[in-house]
Amino acid sequence: MFAYYPIYRGYFRTSLMLMFQYRIAMLIWLLGGIIEPLMYLVIWRTVSLQQGGSVGSYSTNDFVVYFIAMMMVSHGTFTWIMWEYVYRIRMGQFSVMLLKPIHPIHSDIADNIGYKFLTLTVMGPTVLLLAWFFDASWQPAFWTLAAFVPVLILAFLMRFYWEWSLAMVAFWTLRIDAMNQAYIVVTLFFSGKLAPLTLFPEIVQRAADLLPFRWMLYFPVEVLLGRVTPRDLLIGLGAQLFWLLAGYLVMQLIYRAGIKRYAAFGA
Template sequence: MATSAPENRSTFDDLSPRSLLGYYAAKFRAEFALQLAYRGAMLIWLFGLIIQPLVSLVVWTTVADSNGGEAGGFTTGEYAAYFVVLMVVNHLTFVWHMWEFGWRIQTGFFSPMLMRPIHPVHNDVVENLSFKAMGLIGIVPAAIILAVVFNADFGETSFGNAAAFVPALLLAMALRFILEWTLALAAFWMTKVSAMNDFYTFLSFFLSGMIAPLALLPEPARIVANILPFRWTVSFPVEVLLGQVGSGTIIVGFGVQLLWIAMAVLILRRLWAVAASRYSAVGA
């Protein structure tokens, strides 16, 4: 083999931003190659991500139309804008790893990930981001077409809203990813995690604003949505862009997002240490 000395402790001691960047670059290249190899599957997944908000969009614009152009305080155009932006935000915050962890553990797919000198979360961050980046090629044109066809009303969106949308969206992406990756660790304890995943998804649909804008929910449900992290993972960035919340709420919202992220990171770190020590995939 090559004559140089084997990697020593100093090579791996600290994960420098430079080496992490090197990994991310290589992993992105591999992921893009992978997604290009499965263009058909990619298109079908994207279609699913478009269909769900589209159904809500059609239902609510129809309700508003049949009610003289307004329902629950939203005009037809405002509903259209809400669900079009929601579609983009949902795509950019979407995380599927909860559905993959059980399979990874049962089949032993996790084993090679655990034997690499890099935390498995980095693998999933890149998988997630590259899917989102590739998906934008389909999602953005779909959003523009739907906005035009359904006369989406962006009248309340100011430059400030657009500027605040960017951090709100990035924090929502981080929060939803860390939160759902942490929940996915349940697969280390439970053989069948799909029941828990279903329950989480059901709650998330209602409380993150995917079925209807949170303003339409009854007061108790709105309070729950505010207390739990759901609103801050999807609805909040949409509300910010469409000017549905004031600057005070926006700043508080950033704080809540950061607080949830900090808590989720702490839980993830503690839980990961315990979860990895439980790993015992039979035949893995």
């Protein structure tokens, strides 16, 4: 574990430098991550105000806090790897990565974390600004706040391993746009990005329980909002660990098969 520390430090450095070079791109991704939750925040806030101040168990303020939290969690856990891989394989960058004596996922994780830290400088003020603008009030319980840290880290890793696995599909076909989009749509409905899951019909909620997506986004948001019981928290942590492990295994399998294919066919 600690053997990776100097490697990660090196990656951080270079990725930070790259990001300065591509500072525009950096801001653009960031803006995208702000717009979507903001859109749904506005819609649900409008609906809630129209309905006399609440929808289901969510008050107008709850909606505001929910989507701001969703913005943070989504930003904290998102990856761009599914778009990056096609480019990598097409441009032959992947061959270079293979030559390095370390699994390529590490440089991606380091890149991602580096980006997240850097963009905190924009995300932080944005969140505060939105909270002020929409007059959000949020009283977290101390224990859920503490639990949020491991939950977020697990969500991040889970998402990383799963999306990295999906990115590997690029070894078989470079035309992955439809798949990526399907993934986005599915997450939209089952992760709580579009609306809190409790506002969906029963069947969607049950399906969401069985899929990994709610544990990537909805669950961390609920924890941050303090909308969980200790029992929920434990179940959620268990589900996250399960999906993380599954993601890890899937990633290993797909990666090995992908490398084999890459070696056989090239790009």
